[in-house]
Each structure stands twice: as structure tokens, then as C-alpha cells.
Amino acid sequence: MLTINEYVKVKSLEEAYELNQKKTNRIIGGMLWLKMSTLRVQTAIDMSGLSLDNIEETDEEFKIGAMTTLRQLETNESLNNYTNGAIRESVRHIVGVQFRNSATIGGSIYGRYGFSDVLTMFLALDSYVELYKGGIVPLSEFAKMKADRDIIVNIIVKKKPLKCVYMSERISKTDFPVLAVCVSECDGKFIASVGARPARAEAITDCEGILSNGINAESAEKFGKYVTEKLNFNSNMRGSAEYREHLSKVLVKRAVMALGGK
């Protein structure tokens, strides 16, 4: 059981950062993941008073505050227009509406969970993590970093010409994914991000130009193989490594075809 001694609703990011330097203190996002732990937290750090729960859009980018909920991502019209509904598709299978009204993007990205739909989704976009001390780092870099005691302030998505498709395979509705895939054509580059292998999602770019001469069943299949060969897959109670490897080829191919296959 999670226990908490003290609760502080911070007035500034600096206050949150200072408190977060102590090992026994913890930032509380939506608390859904934390609650499953047996941590004994000295001070719970609540950033809900810092207006970090909104999605700002400019001509160049989307800036998504760390306390924005998954449900906000799901229902935000411009984000979903920009991603052809992929963002909605990536989160709508996560537990239920009530859950997604609390779970935050900050907690989801910070956790870098090996099953994460959210990380898989954003890795296929031109995304960045804005850290309070560490500045702005590409999400692909952040995804590989070890957890430290910095604070995620915003997730930034640069607006580039984009087409995007998200797909996941689940044994039953609302369960964790067996495999999650997001394929995008972002600023002319084809990217496939594959998560829930189960291992932190990774994005593979089409460096060999497999899809640059057009998308068809043959090139889509070739790209599916190419991506899958570059990744490692593991087994858990939801599926074996072999099954996931097979799924990866199929889902990447399907997503590529859905992106613009003829």
C-alpha cells in the first residue's frame, strides 16, 4: 500500500523541484501508477495548482502541460486533427474514461513504461520533453534516459507535415497492449514506433528509403520486416517474444497500408 505523510500543493516549479530532490518525496500526477506501489512517501508533491493541465497550440507546435489528462488528449480536436485521430486511438483503450480523467501525460512519459501506448504514440511524432532543469530534450533521447529527479513541465510536439496511424493488439478490451505500433510520415520521413514489446518503445526510421518509391503491399511488408529486425522482443504473460515479433511485422505493414497504401 502507498502511504503518504505530508501533502504539499506547490506554488511554483522551483518549489516542486526542491522538494523532489529528496528521495522519499514524490510528484503525484494522476497517482494511478503510484497507487499500485508499496512506496512510503514522505511528501507528496502536487502540481495541480500550476496550470499545467492544458494544451496550447501555436503555428509551430503543441505544448501539452504535464498534468494534462489522457482524456484531454483523447478529446482535443486540433491534436486529433493533426494526427488523423491517432492520439485518440492510442489512449482510448486504456482502462476507462474515469481512469483517463485522472492519468496524466507527465506520469505516463516519466514512467517510460514497457507497455506504454502513450510513449509509443509520441515517439512517432516530432516530440520533445521540457524538463525544469534539463531543458528541452528529444523524446527519443528521454525515452532512453534513466529516471532522475528532474520534473517534466511540458511535452512539445512540433508541427510538421504529418500523416499518422496508431494500432494496438489487446487480448481483451481495456487490458495492457500485447503490442503497440504507431507509423507516421513526418516531414517526409517514415517512422515506425513499436512499444509493449514489452520494453520501452523505440522508433525506427526508414533510412533505406523502402517506402520512398510509393506505398504498396510489397513495400509495406518489407518495411514491417525491416522495423521488426531492428528491435528486440520479449515474453510475458500476455504473449511470447515470437508472437510479438510476428505481430510487429503485421501491424507495421497494416499501419503503413492505412497510411496511404494502394
Add this chain to the structure above:
Amino acid sequence: MNIQVKINGKNVKSEIDADLLLIDYLRDNGCLSVKRGCETSNCGLCTVLMNGKPVLSCSVLAARADGSEIYTLEGLQKEAEEFGTFVANQGAEQCGFCNPGFIMNVIAMLRENENPTDDEIKEYLAGNLCRCSGYEGQFRAIKNFLAQRGAK
């Protein structure tokens, strides 16, 4: 620590422990319709409305609810009774254990979307688990409820 929450329209001031969960806080304040089914954020039985949005009260701290407005079944008598009686008359449920969370989330759904499609109903209620019914009964009841309401 001290918090102030508007529970079913009434301002309540309390002194609480930092790790008190919203579900226990509400039950301590007489909202016994709010129940635990799983406590692992999976079943939806503990659903309440927080500032108008359905959330899992087993997974939210009472401290986070400071300054917010909470509604439980106790405060939504009219809506809850109307739909609850309809569901009962349809014989849609078996043991009824899942009912409080289910009714809360149906109310939340209909406030957001007056005329949901079949897929929208299934998607919105996916986080409300029922171990008896196989969901067909509840699904039929919602559809009949919408049809009857539309006909009025």
C-alpha cells in the same frame, strides 16, 4: 491537513490524513453508495463526479479533491432514480454489485453525449466491469432508455 469539498451541493470542511483516499473520505461523510470493487483502478465501481467529470474515487486522494465539487449517487437522486428504476424494470442486472458505478458513469456519459451511438456507449462504459451479466442486459437497458426518452 485541512480540506474543503462541496459534497453533493453541501460545503464540508474536514481535517484529514495526507493519504486518505477520496472513496474513504466520501464514505466517512455518509456517501455509502460509493463502494470498492477492486481498488486497482480497474472496475469502475467507485466512480464519482469530480468537477463534473467521472473519476475513480479509489485512486484519487481526498487532498487532491480540496476545493472541488463532488457528486455521488446520493446527490443525483432524480437522475439516478429515473435510470436506476428503468434498469431494474428491464431486469438488466443480476447481483447488482456493479450498479452504483455503472449508474454514475451512465449519468456522466449522457451529460457529455445526449445521444450516444452503440459504439460510443460501449466505449464510454468499458471501464465499468460486471462479473455476472455479460453486459448485454445493461446495453439493452440503455438503448431502451434512450429510445423511450426520445419518444417522450
